[in-house]
Amino acid sequence: MLPPQPIRPYVAGMMGQGQLSFDGVSCQRGGRMLFERLSFALEPGAAAVVSGPNGIGKSSLLRLAAGLLDPVCGAIWREGRIALADETLALDRHLPLATALQFWAEIDGGSVADALAAIALDHLGQVPVRLLSTGQRKRAVLARVIASGAPVWLLDEPGNGLDTASLKNLSVVIADHRARGGIILAASHQPLGIERALDIRLESRS
Amino acid sequence: MKALWALVARDIRLAYGRGGVALPIVFFLLVATLYPFGVGPDGPLLAKTGGGVLWIAALLAALLPIDRLIAPDMDQGMLDQLAVRGVGDEIIGLAKLIAHWFGFGPPLMIAAIPAAALLRLDGDTLWRLELGLLAGTPGLAALAIMIAAITAGLRGVGALAGLLMLPLAIPLLIFGAGSLDPQGTSALKLLAACSMLAIAIAPFAAGAAIRAARE
Numbered sequence: 001m002l003p004p005q006p007i008r009p010y011v012a013g014m015m016g017q018g019q020l021s022f023d024g025v026s027c028q029r030g031g032r033m034l035f036e037r038l039s040f041a042l043e044p045g046a047a048a049v050v051s052g053p054n055g056i057g058k059s060s061l062l063r064l065a066a067g068l069l070d071p072v073c074g075a076i077w078r079e080g081r082i083a084l085a086d087e088t089l090a091l092d093r094h095l096p097l098a099t100a101l102q103f104w105a106e107i108d109g110g111s112v113a114d115a116l117a118a119i120a121l122d123h124l125g126q127v128p129v130r131l132l133s134t135g136q137r138k139r140a141v142l143a144r145v146i147a148s149g150a151p152v153w154l155l156d157e158p159g160n161g162l163d164t165a166s167l168k169n170l171s172v173v174i175a176d177h178r179a180r181g182g183i184i185l186a187a188s189h190q191p192l193g194i195e196r197a198l199d200i201r202l203e204s205r206s
Numbered sequence: 207m208k209a210l211w212a213l214v215a216r217d218i219r220l221a222y223g224r225g226g227v228a229l230p231i232v233f234f235l236l237v238a239t240l241y242p243f244g245v246g247p248d249g250p251l252l253a254k255t256g257g258g259v260l261w262i263a264a265l266l267a268a269l270l271p272i273d274r275l276i277a278p279d280m281d282q283g284m285l286d287q288l289a290v291r292g293v294g295d296e297i298i299g300l301a302k303l304i305a306h307w308f309g310f311g312p313p314l315m316i317a318a319i320p321a322a323a324l325l326r327l328d329g330d331t332l333w334r335l336e337l338g339l340l341a342g343t344p345g346l347a348a349l350a351i352m353i354a355a356i357t358a359g360l361r362g363v364g365a366l367a368g369l370l371m372l373p374l375a376i377p378l379l380i381f382g383a384g385s386l387d388p389q390g391t392s393a394l395k396l397l398a399a400c401s402m403l404a405i406a407i408a409p410f411a412a413g414a415a416i417r418a419a420r421e
Contacts (some may be wrong), residue, residue, distance in 0.1 A: 064289050068420055084290045088283025092220070105217055107209045107291060144287075 017044045017149030018080025020065060025074035027060050034060055035202050037074070044151070047174070047184035047194050052202035058187035059086065061202070062154045065185055080183075081108075081150035085141045085158060091129045097140055098125035101147060104181050108148040113145035118176075120169055134161040146173065153177060156185040167193070209293040210301050216247055217305030221271075224298035230267035230310040231317040237263035238321035249326050254420055256325030264339060264382075267310055267377050268346035272367045275354035276416070287415055299351060299412030303405065307347035315339050331386055333384060338385040338397060345378050345401030348408035359419040378404070411418035 021041035023186050034057030035153055042048055050058045054162045063069045064076060066084045094176060101112045116122040119139045124132065130197035145153055154172075159167055171193035186192060221227055241259050242252055278284050286300055315336055322332040355370045357363040377400045384393030 038378065066286075068286055068289060081292075082290050086283060086286070088281075088286065090283040090287045092216075093282075103212060104287070105295075106212050 013153055016080050016083040016151055018082075019043065019077065019191055020152050020183055020185060021077045022065075023075045023077070025064065025071045025076060025170040027057055027064055027069070028072045029057070029072075033072075038200070039074075040198060040200060041181045042185065042198070044181040044183060045178050047178055047186070047196070048142065048198035048200050049192065049194060049199045050185070050202065051189060053204055054189075056109075056202040056204060057200060059156050060183065062086065062156050062187055063165065065152075065154050078152065080152055081148070082152045082154060083145040083150035085145045085183055086152045086154075086156045089129065089137055089141060091140060091144070093126060093130040093156075094114060096126045097121065097129055097132065100129050101140070101144055101173075105143055105147045108150070110147035110149040112143070112147055115143040118146050118173055119143045120166070135163060138162055139166060142173070151181065152183045153185070155184065155188075157188055158186055159190050159192050165175075209288060209291065210297050213288070213293075213298065213301035214305045214308075216328065218308045221305065221309030227309060227313050230270055231313045232261050233270060234260070234293060234314055234317045235321055237266075237322075238324040241325065246310050253328065253331070256322070256327050257331055258383040259325065260321055260335060261338075261342075261379055263321075264314055264343060265316055265346060265372070265379060268306075268343065268350045269288045269371055271306075271309070271369055272350050272354045272357075272371070273363055275302060275351060276358040277354070277363075277414070278383075280358045280416070286420070289420070295413035295416040296409045297413075298416060299355060299409035301343075302354075302412065303348055303351045303408055306345050306351055310340070311343040311347065314343060323390045330388065333396075334388075334394070338382050338394060341394060342378050342399040342401050345397075345404040346375060348404035349374050349378075352404075352408045352411045352415075355415035355419075358415065374404075375378050381404045399411065 019042065024037045024039055027035045040048060050061055060069060062084065064071055066082055079170055091165055098112050098116065101115065104111045113122065116125055119142050119190050121136065121139050121143055125135060129140065144159060158170060160184065162170060178184060184194065237259065245251060285298060289295065318339060319332065319334055322335065327335065349371050353367050355366050378397065381393045381397035381400060384390050385397050387393065
């Protein structure tokens with residue numbers, strides 16, 4: 001078993017170029033308007049951080065971008081494959097981490113070993129998912145996103161529960177993804193160390 | 207397509223790996239064992255009614271894991287992740303159907319052999335029972351998947367799922383029990399027809415239910 005390694009660049013398969021843009025999008029959940037006429041566009045290499053108080057619709061915005069929700073009005077353009085890291089784990093809890101990730105890697109065609117190395121989890125590959133700590137789970141979800149090889153990453157509170165070293169690792173992974181033409185849309189209430197990121201602030205409506 | 211088979215393989219592994227397969231078999235044999243206690247050790251009566259009892263047992267065995275078919279994957283975000291990858295909800299329903307059948311259909315057909323001995327069924331009846339189970343259990347799996355998807359977002363659905371599924375299974379039960387008769391060839395054909403109808407509807411119904419639960 002390899003010792004934990006701090007930061008290592010990862011190599012994934014060929015990644016197509018992606019694009020994501022919102023054009024006048026409004027979101028309504030349970031009869032309540034969360035935000036209205038939101039527009040932005042992300043080109044390859046761009047990043048955006050969605051911020052705002054709890055319950056303002058940050059996660060809904062990511063689900064809209066992922067195509068899991070339909071906007072009440074406006075249009076969302078997306079190009080290229082999408083990887084979503086939300087609050088759910090989507091890994092079989094009784095399986096070892098590497099095996100659980102392999103299920104998705106088989107569908108996506110990515111490499112689990114490279115993804116685990118990128119997020120410094122390669123020493124936990126044989127540990128059952130249910131035994132992982134909160135921060136390790138968050139990183140396992142990130143490993144799933146990395147292994148997907150998708151150009152568009154949607155990250156919901158990716159820094160939650162991460163220690164300082166993992167946070168630094170996260171920002172390296174994000175910067176690396178952008179350097180290769182990837183797109184990041186993250187929802188976060190804490191600074192993630194993403195440079196030159198578009199700031200999307202959702203204000204509370206009164 | 208790759209996702210369909212990956213999902214089927216994973217679900218079958220899940221069903222067989224955690225002893226989930228033993229449950230329908232044990233249940234099936236338990237019914238076959240308890241029934242003679244209930245009606246008395248009357249050989250001809252057992253032989254006459256035993257096949258029908260086994261059909262009811264098969265129906266309940268299909269219903270047994272219903273709360274574990276779709277709901278855990280929905281709660282864990284597996285279904286959302288598949289949707290993000292462009293896998294249609296109908297494909298998910300189809301994969302779940304195939305995997306559920308492999309999880310209880312073949313084990314049940316094996317368990318039917320000792321169960322037939324317990325109920326004094328003769329060789330001919332056992333053969334017709336096996337044929338009927340082969341034709342009918344995919345239909346039962348389809349109904350179970352449909353109901354599992356519809357009730358996936360709810361809490362404590364055990365009894366509700368039964369209430370929803372059992373009436374829908376009446377045609378399968380009638381023709382399944384009918385096919386045990388020596389002149390029951392047409393019943394077997396009707397059983398297969400009902401089963402195919404359920405299989406044709408189930409992926410779309412389950413897919414629509416999964417989509418509706420996402421809102």
